[in-house]
Amino acid sequence: MQDKRLLIVDDEDVLRTSLETNFKINGFNVRTAQSGEAAIELLEQFSPMVILLDLRLPSMDGISVLKEIKKTNFDVNVVIMTAYADTQTTVEAVKCGAYNFINKPFELEELEALVHNAFENIELKREVDCLRYRQKKFEKYDDIVGKSRVMQDIYSQIDRIAETKDTTVLIRGESGTGKELVAGAIHHKSRRHRHPFMEINCSSLPETLLESELFGHEKGAFTDAKGTKKGLFELADTGTLFLDEIGDLPLSIQVKLLGFLEKKQFKRLGCGRDIKVDVRIVTATNRNLEQAISQGLFREDLYYRLNVVTLFVPPLRERQSDIPLLAGYFLEQFCREMGKKKMTFSRDALALLTGHSWRGNVRELKNVVERAVIFARDLTLGPESLGAEFSQIQLRNTFSPMGFSAPLDHGEDIEMVLAQKEMDLITAALEKTDNNKTKASEILGISRFALNRRLQKLDRMRRQ
Numbered sequence: 396m397q398d399k400r401l402l403i404v405d406d407e408d409v410l411r412t413s414l415e416t417n418f419k420i421n422g423f424n425v426r427t428a429q430s431g432e433a434a435i436e437l438l439e440q441f442s443p444m445v446i447l448l449d450l451r452l453p454s455m456d457g458i459s460v461l462k463e464i465k466k467t468n469f470d471v472n473v474v475i476m477t478a479y480a481d482t483q484t485t486v487e488a489v490k491c492g493a494y495n496f497i498n499k500p501f502e503l504e505e506l507e508a509l510v511h512n513a514f515e516n517i518e519l520k521r522e523v524d525c526l527r528y529r530q531k532k533f534e535k536y537d538d539i540v541g542k543s544r545v546m547q548d549i550y551s552q553i554d555r556i557a558e559t560k561d562t563t564v565l566i567r568g569e570s571g572t573g574k575e576l577v578a579g580a581i582h583h584k585s586r587r588h589r590h591p592f593m594e595i596n597c598s599s600l601p602e603t604l605l606e607s608e609l610f611g612h613e614k615g616a617f618t619d620a621k622g623t624k625k626g627l628f629e630l631a632d633t634g635t636l637f638l639d640e641i642g643d644l645p646l647s648i649q650v651k652l653l654g655f656l657e658k659k660q661f662k663r664l665g666c667g668r669d670i671k672v673d674v675r676i677v678t679a680t681n682r683n684l685e686q687a688i689s690q691g692l693f694r695e696d697l698y699y700r701l702n703v704v705t706l707f708v709p710p711l712r713e714r715q716s717d718i719p720l721l722a723g724y725f726l727e728q729f730c731r732e733m734g735k736k737k738m739t740f741s742r743d744a745l746a747l748l749t750g751h752s753w754r755g756n757v758r759e760l761k762n763v764v765e766r767a768v769i770f771a772r773d774l775t776l777g778p779e780s781l782g783a784e785f786s787q788i789q790l791r792n793t794f795s796p797m798g799f800s801a802p803l804d805h806g807e808d809i810e811m812v813l814a815q816k817e818m819d820l821i822t823a824a825l826e827k828t829d830n831n832k833t834k835a836s837e838i839l840g841i842s843r844f845a846l847n848r849r850l851q852k853l854d855r856m857r858r859q
């Protein structure tokens with residue numbers, strides 16, 4: 396567990412201090428309190444995962460403290476310590492939700508084992524919560540396919556970001572480019588990988604539901620709030636929260652997210668209490684946030700907070716060499732899923748796929764392959780298997796001296812198409828020469844300086 400937050404509540408100075416020292420030495424993040432009132436105050440700012448609670452405390456007794464803890468924060472295991480082997484108190488404590496019980500005087504090893512189990516139990520509970528919410532396989536995040544130069548660059552950026560503890564990340568790119576996969580990879584490569592990865596699409600829910608999904612709510616916070624519910628910020632504690640389509644986040648929630656990023660704490664709806672969590676925020680958007688800011692739809696201060704590190708996922712047409720790889724990968728995946736024999740694409744089919752402009756990016760390619768597998772009559776899939784859209788494209792139109800490039804689609808902006816063609820040629824030349832700009836510029840028949848200038852221009856166009 397990344398940050399084992401342990402709260403020790405005991406009024407006996409010697410015992411409290413020695414336990415504190417012992418658990419600190421063993422790598423726990425320890426806080427102590429001498430009274431029940433002090434412990435409750437600490438809940439807000441410290442958010443302990445396990446509490447060692449003495450039953451006999453001045454003024455507020457242990458059972459009352461336990462009840463108070465359980466009212467506000469159920470993701471905590473409370474281990475009761477008592478001087479009496481009192482069955483009555485034990486039963487009451489268990490009824491009130493204590494995780495376990497130890498009689499004083501105890502052996503330190505016995506207590507350590509108990510605390511260890513209490514942390515393990517919390518971790519399991521969180522994993523279950525997480526799995527219930529997501530019902531998705533974690534493995535999918537190891538499955539980013541692509542060997543092109545631009546994807547290699549993305550992988551090294553992911554590695555560098557993953558090394559940081561909680562740097563906020565903004566992932567940008569057209570729809571269907573794989574931003575969600577990249578967010579997952581950042582989490583799974585980071586030290587948080589054993590902890591929750593929670594995700595939500597900010598455009599998928601109406602404002603009030605989204606707010607309660609993110610921040611949780613107390614019973615009675617609104618008409619339908621029949622019980623207390625934890626939000627994603629809480630469920631993602633010690634892990635990563637991925638906010639997809641951040642550009643669609645309503646302004647009222649933008650303010651709350653900004654507050655969270657500043658203080659790392661938030662309030663459930665209908666509750667005045669601050670809850671502190673340790674969460675890395677990763678966001679993604681295919682919208683032009685700068686334009687949204689100028690239209691008053693996105694807060695500039697939030698933009699700067701989210702934009703600590705920005706990762707651009709390029710459109711599929713900028714990584715043509717990955718298209719056959721991706722097509723083969725999806726083909727194998729769908730054949731397996733549909734229980735069909737292994738199929739392959741013919742050379743012509745692959746040429747058409749590689750030359751297509753893929754406005755819907757990888758998602759569109761995946762759909763085309765799925766459709767081809769569903770309707771396949773043969774184990775070799777030819778151009779006819781790709782659907783009507785492709786049958787209209789003449790193969791000869793897609794051939795260029797450097798490889799394949801997109802034909803001019805109806806209604807396309809000529810500037811963009813030319814820029815695209817330019818980018819395709821440059822990318823192909825760079826890939827052919829293992830990224831050697833001098834050799835690539837020779838193939839292209841331009842100077843190295845001109846090549847650099849064009850790359851900079853294309854990069855600027857891509858970011859606009």
Ligand SMILES: Nc1ncnc2c1ncn2[C@@H]1O[C@H](COP(=O)(O)OP(=O)(O)OP(=O)(O)O)[C@@H](O)[C@H]1O
Binds near residue numbers: 538569576
């Ligand atoms: N490099 C890749 N390798 C394998 N699968 C990929 C790759 N990129 C995208 N996909 C698949 O394509 C589909 C779309 O990807 P994803 O949802 O990550 O895109 P996105 O950029 O988040 O899209 P949107 O902006 O619409 O949310 C998913 O099924 C994903 O698994």
